[in-house]
Amino acid sequence: MTENKETSTTRLPGKQELLSEFSKYFPKENSSTIVAAGDDAAVVETNGNQTVVSSKAFIENVHFDLTYFPLKHLGYKLSTIVFSDILAMNAVPSQLMVSIGISDRFDLKMVNELLTGIAGCCDTSHTDIVGFDLTASPRELVVSLTAVGECEPTLLCSRKGAAENELICVSGDFAAAYTGLLLLEREKKVFNVNPNAQPDFTGKDYLLQRQIKPEPRTDIIEALRRENILPTSMTNVCDGIADAALKICKASGVGCSIFEEKLPMTELTFVTLKDLDIVHTVAALNGGDDYELMFTIKQGDFENIKRIDNVSIIGYITDAASGYNLVTGDNLRVELRAQGFTQ
């Protein structure tokens, strides 16, 4: 949300611009630094073995809203988010460190709830909690998570590496988490006007679950290894398909064509977005919170990828000069832009 924040002297630019703004602070001096600031996670090497590290701070009322977020689910979701950064390097998370800052609105029972959620996600991901710090925070709840993962150097994927004619794949389906958020926000408004109102989410469970309890896609990384597929590039989809595709294309110096009709979406998401008067393609391209994976593969892997459930081919890589394109249902080419429902 920093991207839109105005200050008295300077408008804060987006994350990628900030990285260039401050790039002078990120020289790569140690030979053990393999991937530095600017990818999904950092990669550190010791004697040929690579450790992948991702760290994120989440702040109440910026990254989450406790009005509708149960603490247990919050713990689960924030863990999924940092694990997703590790998975996006084609690595598997193995350890997590937790720092929590709480105000006097909180008691040990609430910390317990939050930790139960974090531990639940660690359990799903076979990850150990190896660090824990609890401190005071004047007001907002602050949760800082650091995930550590393991990767054989030959399997490591970064955003850089996609080449012309390769296929663009994504896991899962899109816009469900964003649609879930819209429903929650709508009910919050109703509740603010009438605190006795009971939310009605009948039949919308999947949308809420995708927003409140997204799962780390460790299964996809495991399936890729099982099928002997080494993606040529990879990133996680946290701010919509357009943002993820642009990250891969810009890092790899290539263009892309993505087919509107190939964007995976459940019927429930489609119908609910229609009820909410939102164009479903826009939601898939720019909605956030999916924490799915996007990766590119060589054409030779086409038969193998079809054996993995929950993976869709949504387009292909082009040369840089062709630009970043969405091919619509009626075969029009529209420039792909990241509108950034970013956090």
Added chain:
Amino acid sequence: MTENKETSTTRLPGKQELLSEFSKYFPKENSSTIVAAGDDAAVVETNGNQTVVSSKAFIENVHFDLTYFPLKHLGYKLSTIVFSDILAMNAVPSQLMVSIGISDRFDLKMVNELLTGIAGCCDTSHTDIVGFDLTASPRELVVSLTAVGECEPTLLCSRKGAAENELICVSGDFAAAYTGLLLLEREKKVFNVNPNAQPDFTGKDYLLQRQIKPEPRTDIIEALRRENILPTSMTNVCDGIADAALKICKASGVGCSIFEEKLPMTELTFVTLKDLDIVHTVAALNGGDDYELMFTIKQGDFENIKRIDNVSIIGYITDAASGYNLVTGDNLRVELRAQGFTQ
């Protein structure tokens, strides 16, 4: 500060108690987890190589006060703090990840100041910044830092390992940072009453420097390697000598005798504490913010340790039954307690 915070339902216990309270969340399942929650840093192993990781979140008005903390110095100090956790495992920091949450009181120039300080400390420590994230924070400045370090498995030290008759050593001198804090707090009170008052810190530079810009003691780790000394246990001194000694003793299942007269302190610290009417031993035992190292060595290393500047032997390890003792100048034995000027 959480230790003294009362909530409506539960009093938050200290950090070590919290670790036991929540210990069910910290099972060690992965063979790659070497040291888990409860030591200065976590240790992760991949094919025999160890990576040391420490992560901490710092929140304005809990961990630091911007009234007297220039942002550049703050960045330097917070980096020293996380590096100190890595050094406390007898490892050397190699990478740092930075997450900053800022409110609209901040602009890019201020973020630049903070990063200059962080980068300055990274420069001193030959450490690369490999991750950077900037996000919004509703009010307080939040800085979350994750340090990664390298260690040969044979050199790794934890808090556990001290044995009877071994010597207890510390780097540097004590209570200076705490005395610096007292001076800053005193001037802040004066300023609050009379905003035109100019602070007078003449001759107190060293005390302020120890509070505002503590240095990571990489030099001590390097010197230990040069002199071929492998400590049997190690921790960093962030909350006073008593707290550090108790951490080592409790983890190692031993007792200790520490000599009051051996506690290293500069003349300036001693005199200033006297002016402030504070017992200097209490300040050395319980004052915080030193970020020095405490470690135990075998008696056979006595001659070698004398060759390292800035290291003092302050006592020795006893059996557990003898307890944790301070031997006073008049040869009385007083039980050592951590009073916790903790953060």
